[in-house]
Amino acid sequence: xxxxxxxxxxxxxxxxxxxxxxxxxxxxxxxxxxxxxxxxxxxxxxxxxxxxxxxxxxxxxxxxxxxxxxxxxxxxxxxxxxxxxxxxxxxxxxxxxxxxxxxxxxxxxxxxxxxxxxxxxxxxxxxxxxxxxxxxxxxxxxxxxxxxxxxxxxxxxxxxxxxxxxxxxxxxxxxxxxxxxxxxxxxxxxxxx
Amino acid sequence: xxxxxxxxxxxxxxxxxxxxxxxxxxxxxxxxxxxxxxxxxxxxxxxxxxxxxxxxxxxxxxxxxxxxxxxxxxxxxxxxxxxxxxxxxxxxxxxxxxxxxxxxxxxxxxxxxxxxxxxxxxxxxxxxxxxxxxxxxxxxxxxxxxxxxxxxxxxxxxxxxxxxxxxxxxxxxxxxxxxxxxxxxxxxxxxxx
Numbered sequence: 001x002x003x004x005x006x007x008x009x010x011x012x013x014x015x016x017x018x019x020x021x022x023x024x025x026x027x028x029x030x031x032x033x034x035x036x037x038x039x040x041x042x043x044x045x046x047x048x049x050x051x052x053x054x055x056x057x058x059x060x061x062x063x064x065x066x067x068x069x070x071x072x073x074x075x076x077x078x079x080x081x082x083x084x085x086x087x088x089x090x091x092x093x094x095x096x097x098x099x100x101x102x103x104x105x106x107x108x109x110x111x112x113x114x115x116x117x118x119x120x121x122x123x124x125x126x127x128x129x130x131x132x133x134x135x136x137x138x139x140x141x142x143x144x145x146x147x148x149x150x151x152x153x154x155x156x157x158x159x160x161x162x163x164x165x166x167x168x169x170x171x172x173x174x175x176x177x178x179x180x181x182x183x184x185x186x187x188x189x190x191x192x193x
Numbered sequence: 194x195x196x197x198x199x200x201x202x203x204x205x206x207x208x209x210x211x212x213x214x215x216x217x218x219x220x221x222x223x224x225x226x227x228x229x230x231x232x233x234x235x236x237x238x239x240x241x242x243x244x245x246x247x248x249x250x251x252x253x254x255x256x257x258x259x260x261x262x263x264x265x266x267x268x269x270x271x272x273x274x275x276x277x278x279x280x281x282x283x284x285x286x287x288x289x290x291x292x293x294x295x296x297x298x299x300x301x302x303x304x305x306x307x308x309x310x311x312x313x314x315x316x317x318x319x320x321x322x323x324x325x326x327x328x329x330x331x332x333x334x335x336x337x338x339x340x341x342x343x344x345x346x347x348x349x350x351x352x353x354x355x356x357x358x359x360x361x362x363x364x365x366x367x368x369x370x371x372x373x374x375x376x377x378x379x380x381x382x383x384x385x386x
Contacts, residue, residue: 026306027308027309028271031273031274031276031305031306031309032271032272032273032306032308032309033258033262033265033271033272033273033274034271035262035263035265035266035269035271035272036266036269038262038266039266061254061255062254062255062258062274062276062277065255065258065259065262066258066262066272069226069228069231069258069259069262069263070228070262072226072228073228073229073231073232076228076229078221078225078226078227078228079225079226079228079259080224080225080226081224081226081255083224083255084255112224113219113224113225115220115225116220116224116225
């Protein structure tokens with residue numbers, strides 16, 4: 001079974017529709033994590049972005065780390081995760097973006113140390129969900145500040161009805177989502193792929 | 194070269210002593226991550242805890258996730274990461290612990306959804322650092338609430354002079370640290386192993 005079909009089966013069996021906007025899949029993706037499935041997901045992103053000469057995988061803590069790590073393992077490149085609060089041990093130059101969190105109803109600043117992204121980098125953004133596109137936009141701002149090049153965005157589940165993916169594609173950004181969901185209305189998960 | 198020697202070499206080359214208490218290794222462990230090295234670390238923990246019939250790997254977001262994920266991959270068991278703030282999508286029963294963060298100078302509550310730990314679970318706690326032992330104690334509280342069994346604690350770097358490891362071992366808990374540091378005084382990293 002392909003990783004896309006595996007993911008859809010998991011979502012059908014374990015996903016819970018919390019509202020018309022929120023799908024909870026924390027049994028395997030972002031609270032409890034299925035590492036073997038995550039490795040397959042990472043391998044699939046590596047396959048899709050093969051030949052793009054990626055030098056770094058970039059994500060934001062905490063939900064994106066597992067998927068990003070397995071993608072970095074498959075591509076054999078380092079993974080950088082943007083932090084949500086500047087720790088006291090982070091000194092020197094930093095790059096910052098601002099993200100509105102959909103499920104936590106807050107605005108947060110995300111930050112990457114200047115040492116870990118630079119003009120020579122070709123960056124793949126990886127995250128668990130793509131909804132409004134807020135996280136990707138924050139990370140894109142960080143990539144721009146670093147003078148690096150964005151190769152594309154990979155996401156496990158795209159909630160297409162929240163139009164973040166559409167906005168990114170309209171900017172000419174390559175977006176690869178393994179599972180596309182068209183609607184969660186009435187508690188029903190409508191897959192588009 | 195063994196994974197312990199690889200880690201020590203990385204720490205010698207890239208580690209920065211920020212103060213007598215703080216060693217910064219965010220070039221490969223907890224901001225930028227080296228996924229291939231993390232896989233080796235995960236395999237080493239799986240080797241050391243082989244035969245312990247572990248059913249879950251438990252860590253706390255965000256720095257512990259990479260190491261925990263690779264340990265879960267090697268052991269072929271799910272990974273659960275405690276969240277630092279209860280998201281609006283987390284309903285139902287939860288287990289909670291309280292952790293004082295050393296580098297961020299704050300007290301935070303960590304939480305695990307009730308569905309992902311239970312009396313049948315044999316749990317391995319994994320984290321990047323073991324210093325005062327605050328995170329491990331918070332996670333241990335969660336394991337106790339769930340009625341689960343703690344198998345042991347695995348950490349990449351133990352700052353032995355901060356005595357968290359000693360306190361855990363005094364409770365009869367098995368602690369495996371890949372690299373043990375005896376002192377950071379005067380900007381010098383003193384390895385004990």
